[in-house]
Amino acid sequence: xxxxxxxxxxxxxxxxxxxIDMGFKNWEKQQRVIEWDIHSxxxxxxxxxxxxDIHLTKSDYRFDEHYWLFWPNQTKEGKNVIKTTMGMAILxxxxxxxxxxxxxxxxxxxxxxxxxxxxxxxxxxxxxxxVGLDFLKKILGHYKxxxxxxxxxxxxxxxxxxxxAYASQSxxxxxxxxxxxxxxxxxxxxxWYEFQTLKNTLIIxxxxxxxxxxxxxxxxIMLFFALYNISSLYDFKERILFFKKTFPLLLLMLxxxxxxxxxxxxxxxxxxxxxxxxxxxxERFFFNDPKIMKGLFGFRKGWLIYTPMMAFALAGIFALKxxxxxxxxxxxxxxxxxxxxxxxxxxxxxxGSFGQRGLIESYALLAIPFASFVxxxxxxxxxxxxxxxxxALFFIWLNLFQTLQFENMSLHYxxxxxxxxxxxxxxxxxxxxxxxxxxxxxxxxxxxxxx
Numbered sequence: 001x002x003x004x005x006x007x008x009x010x011x012x013x014x015x016x017x018x019x020i021d022m023g024f025k026n027w028e029k030q031q032r033v034i035e036w037d038i039h040s041x042x043x044x045x046x047x048x049x050x051x052x053d054i055h056l057t058k059s060d061y062r063f064d065e066h067y068w069l070f071w072p073n074q075t076k077e078g079k080n081v082i083k084t085t086m087g088m089a090i091l092x093x094x095x096x097x098x099x100x101x102x103x104x105x106x107x108x109x110x111x112x113x114x115x116x117x118x119x120x121x122x123x124x125x126x127x128x129x130x131v132g133l134d135f136l137k138k139i140l141g142h143y144k145x146x147x148x149x150x151x152x153x154x155x156x157x158x159x160x161x162x163x164x165a166y167a168s169q170s171x172x173x174x175x176x177x178x179x180x181x182x183x184x185x186x187x188x189x190x191x192w193y194e195f196q197t198l199k200n201t202l203i204i205x206x207x208x209x210x211x212x213x214x215x216x217x218x219x220x221i222m223l224f225f226a227l228y229n230i231s232s233l234y235d236f237k238e239r240i241l242f243f244k245k246t247f248p249l250l251l252l253m254l255x256x257x258x259x260x261x262x263x264x265x266x267x268x269x270x271x272x273x274x275x276x277x278x279x280x281x282x283e284r285f286f287f288n289d290p291k292i293m294k295g296l297f298g299f300r301k302g303w304l305i306y307t308p309m310m311a312f313a314l315a316g317i318f319a320l321k322x323x324x325x326x327x328x329x330x331x332x333x334x335x336x337x338x339x340x341x342x343x344x345x346x347x348x349x350x351x352g353s354f355g356q357r358g359l360i361e362s363y364a365l366l367a368i369p370f371a372s373f374v375x376x377x378x379x380x381x382x383x384x385x386x387x388x389x390x391x392a393l394f395f396i397w398l399n400l401f402q403t404l405q406f407e408n409m410s411l412h413y414x415x416x417x418x419x420x421x422x423x424x425x426x427x428x429x430x431x432x433x434x435x436x437x438x439x440x441x442x443x444x445x446x447x448x449x450x451x
Contacts, residue, residue: 006140009151010133013158014126020168021126024407027118031067034113034121036351038172039071041088042121044267045096046112055271056080069113073279081271083279085264087214091177095124125171132180133158135187136367142190143324145371149378153371157363160309160396162355165403170354174214178361181211182221186364189225201249205256213260218361220337227330235326285344286449295343295356299418300439306355306402309395312388313366316373324372331365338362346447352413354406404428415439 026032034042047070048054051061057080061069072080099120100110108114133154140150157163166175185207192200204225212219230236243250268277296303304311320328342348342358350358377388405411410430412420420437424430442450 005147005151006137006154009154009158010130010137013133013154013164014130014167016159017126017129017164017168017171020164020403021122021171024169026169027115027122030064033118033172034069037084037174038088038121039069040082040084041172041174042092042112043070043072043082044086044089045092046117047082049096049100050110050112054267056082063111063113069111073281075272075277077273079271079273081268081277081279085213085216086267087210087212088172088174088177090210090213091128092121092124092172095120095127121172122168125167125176128177128180129158129163129167132176132183132364135180135183136364139183139187139190139364139368140371142187143368143371145375149371149374152374153367156309156312156374156392156396157367157370160392160399161307161360161363162357162399162403163360163363164399165354165406166357166360169403169407170357173353173357175357175360178211178214178218179364181207181214182218182361182364185211185221186224189228192225193228196246196249198252201252202256205253206260208253209257209260212257213264215361217341220334220341221365223334223337224327224330224365227333229326231326231329282447283346284447285341286346286451287340287344289449289451290340290344291348291451292339292343295339295348299416299421300414301349301353301356301416303356303359305421307399309392309399310359310363310366310370312373312392313363313370316369316371316376319372319376320369321372324368327368331369334365335362346449346451347443348451349414349441354403354411401426401428410434412438414441 043056044054047056051058056070056072063069070080071083073083075081096117099116102108102116102120103110103114106116108116136154136157137150140153145153163176163179166173185204188200188203188207192204208219208222208225211221226239230239265275269275271277291298294300294302297305299305317328317332320331338359342356345358350356377384402411405424405428406413408428408430410424410428412434415438417437417439420434423437424434445451
């Protein structure tokens with residue numbers, strides 16, 4: 001059977017990310033792959049499976065002078081609690097089991113951090129990238145985008161945004177996994193409104209449970225479910241009546257959501273003494289002071305500075321026509337709320353990262369207006385297409401090159417400035433006076449609201 005162009009596009013994106021992985025070989029490096037937030041995401045697996053110490057009662061798990069496998073928080077009573085929720089550990093789990101089996105049959109240490117564990121974590125990111133892009137293909141197919149337009153959308157988002165970096169250089173951070181779940185959730189939302197079956201109901205409940213178990217604030221994707229195909233006051237009134245009619249199914253959906261969260265609640269109860277535990281005690285949102293302009297356009301971490309490709313998606317919102325007009329409201333409302341919440345977090349630049357990682361999962365939804373823009377341009381004269389595709393190719397080059405810069409530390413992880421950006425532009429190695437242009441941050445002051 002002949003492969004569709006869109007399937008080839010998915011393979012190209014996944015193979016490109018695999019090539020980056022093979023080039024960097026980060027699984028061979030002591031302090032890479034299982035780094036930063038991943039220490040917490042991953043901790044449930046080695047702590048419970050290998051060390052039989054899910055509550056981290058031992059003093060530490062140090063592997064050299066500077067490397068600890070676990071980074072727990074402490075309760076007021078002095079108990080250790082894994083900082084993040086266990087959603088990512090659930091998605092890592094099949095690959096962890098394979099890695100642990102390999103170490104059991106080979107000379108690699110069964111310690112949770114040897115090369116098989118790290119390599120399989122990287123491969124897990126590629127797997128969820130593949131699944132997410134496949135759901136994206138199905139979503140765009142539902143809305144009757146041609147296979148060519150779907151292929152172009154997949155290639156430009158897959159190679160021209162920081163989705164690439166988080167599927168390779170910065171894997172296995174949570175964002176590609178959430179992108180996958182968002183795409184699946186959007187697809188099953190579409191299916192649910194067509195067929196309110198038991199299967200579709202349970203899948204949506206489990207998906208929203210898992211989405212929120214990875215990143216609780218991402219529960220706002222429910223806005224898409226609630227407002228799907230609503231474009232008028234009449235539609236809104238009809239939706240309320242529809243929800244009353246399908247209320248038993250909505251309760252079942254809620255039940256599936258709760259089932260996903262039960263292990264987390266039990267873990268918190270045993271570890272902290274409470275079923276509900278806030279594991280970020282000195283971190284918070286500042287909803288009265290969101291850094292929206294800096295988050296979108298600032299040179300430190302501006303979304304549209306480091307991922308300008310997504311400007312096409314924003315423009316595509318105005319190109320939503322026909323049946324697509326029915327999903328403009330949920331897309332726009334989700335985008336506004338998501339940007340507001342994302343940039344209200346005390347660390348609006350999201351630590352040492354490439355671009356605005358907090359918005360990556362939303363690409364699954366923004367792919368629809370992105371495809372609309374691709375279709376819109378394709379219907380224009382040839383020179384409009386020439387400008388669009390030349391610009392898009394430049395953005396792909398920029399994204400891939402800046403991913404290399406970030407790995408090479410010539411793109412500062414949190415201190416970029418406008419002057420440094422342009423002085424370093426197109427240069428893989430650091431300029432001689434690199435450090436003098438870096439704008440440093442005081443994280444402790446930022447936690448207090450001085451951001």
